[in-house]
Amino acid sequence: MSGDRSGYRYEALDGVRALAAQVVIVTHGLAMAYFPVHSPGAAAAEWFGRLSVMVFFSLSGFVIATSLQRLVASEGTRFGLPYAVHRLARIWPPLALAILVTFAVGWLGQNGLSLLTKTGEPYRLDLVAFLRGLTLTFAPGDATFVVDRALWSLRQEVYLYAVAAFATLALVGRPLWRVLGGIAVLALVSVTAGRFFYLQSLCLFAAGAAAAYWGGNQRLRALASAPWLPPLVVAAMLAPVAFVGDPGFIDAMSEGRGFLAYQAALGLPLALLLLRLATGEGLGSRAFAGAAPAAGFSYTLYVIHVPVMTLVFSLRAHLSLMPGVAGDTATLLVALAVAEVFSWAAALLVERPRLFRRALFRALSASGLSPREKAPLQPAANA
Structure with missing residues (x-):
């Protein structure tokens, strides 16, 4: 890996993760409370929610790249099993x-x-649909797809973890394993190339990974620390808002080739901004670091807020409580509060990757595989 990354600080990146999760929940709540489908308000909410998901993809690329580097340094070419254990312990209990x-x-x-x-x-609620939800292979008719629509991005994230693992094998494995790793990467990309947002998420993830990989390069760090970068990124992120009045905006966001290419291209400035936050000590880094404590339950909040908030809004409609804008506002505030409190409490039990890692390593050791638990794969606080 190129350059020295020992100076990376992850508190600000944890803060980015926490704030992005909050933006997602608020935009979903606003859409439920106020905005008819395809209205300008709904379009704006969809765009800001999509931006937050794009930040997640780029941030994951950044953190996974540095984590894989550390794991390869300690395990060599045998990094695959520990990597899988770390990802399972992080992803599946909240899921x-x-x-x-x-x-x-x-x-x-x-x-x-x-x-x-x-x-x-x-939607379906049978055992098959349940198992498909647990394995992120849910189909359009399953409850997971209809009731908790936010999980589309988690499925893509897990796919990106697999791409990252095979790409690493292609870089550090023995000759035969390098070939097999490269073939696996090409196969994964080929199979998903025509599916919803996979190429875009891959570009965002890869940009974040590249920023971390070459983050020790002084020219790249100078570019990341340039004073014009933050306003440029903000302007690029806000530019599509000028078109939310177009009735086709929401459909174009997921189907328009030009718009999709724009979203993929945003990975580059986003990745540079993440590098800036990971290496800087300025006001921006300190501000995001202040939000880092909320990262401890941000993943749980992300994966459960839609069904929880849907339940609150549905109960209000079922009971015919407080009609009008005042009722919409009150319901929104209650839904947000319930989702936040429930996620915080649940995360105390399920968002504990270190605990689940130890349990998985013990189980594997008892089975005779005996992998050694190394330093945490995820250097961020919410590993």
Whole structure:
């Protein structure tokens, strides 16, 4: 890996993660409370929510790249199993809770409560649908897809973890394993190339990984620390808001080739900004670092807030409480508060990757595989 990355500080990046999660939950809440589908308000909310997801992808690339570097340094070419253990311990406990919550809310929706999902489509609650939710292989007719629509990005994130692992194998493995790793990367990219947002998420992730990989380069750091970078990034992120009045804005955001290319290209300035935050000591880094404590439950909040908030809005409609804008506002505030408090409390149990890592390593050791637990793969505080 090029250059010295020992100076990376992750508190500011944790703060970015926490704030991005808050933006997602607020934009989803605003859309539920106020904005009809395809209205300018809904379009703006969709764009800011999408921006937050794009930040997640770029941030994941940055952190996973440095984590894989550390793991390869300690494990060599045997990094695969520990890497999988770290990712499982991080991703699946909150995901399992999210699927349980989603199916509980979905059950209410099929037993007397008219559930206000985004599409209003029917959904499956059987065992097969449940298992597909747990493995992120859910189909359009499953409750996971209809009730907890935010999980589309998590499925892509796990895909990116696999791409990163095979790409690392292609770089550091023995000759045969390098070839196999490269083939696996090409196969994954080829299979997903035509699917919703996969190429864009890959570009965003790769940009973040590249910024971390070459972050020790002094020219790159000078570019990241340039005073014009933050206003440029903000302007690039806000520019599409000028077009939210176009009735086709929301569809173009996911289907328009030009708009999709623009979103992929945003990975470069976003990655430079993340490098700036990871290496800087200025006001921006300190401000984001101040939000870092909220990162401890941000992942749990992200994966369960949609079914929780959908339940609150559905109950309000079912009970015919407080009609009008005042009722919309009150319901929004209650939904946000319930999602925040529930996520914080749940995260105390499920968002504890170090605990789950130890349990998985013990189980593997008992099975005879005996991998050694190394320093945390994820250097950020919310590993």
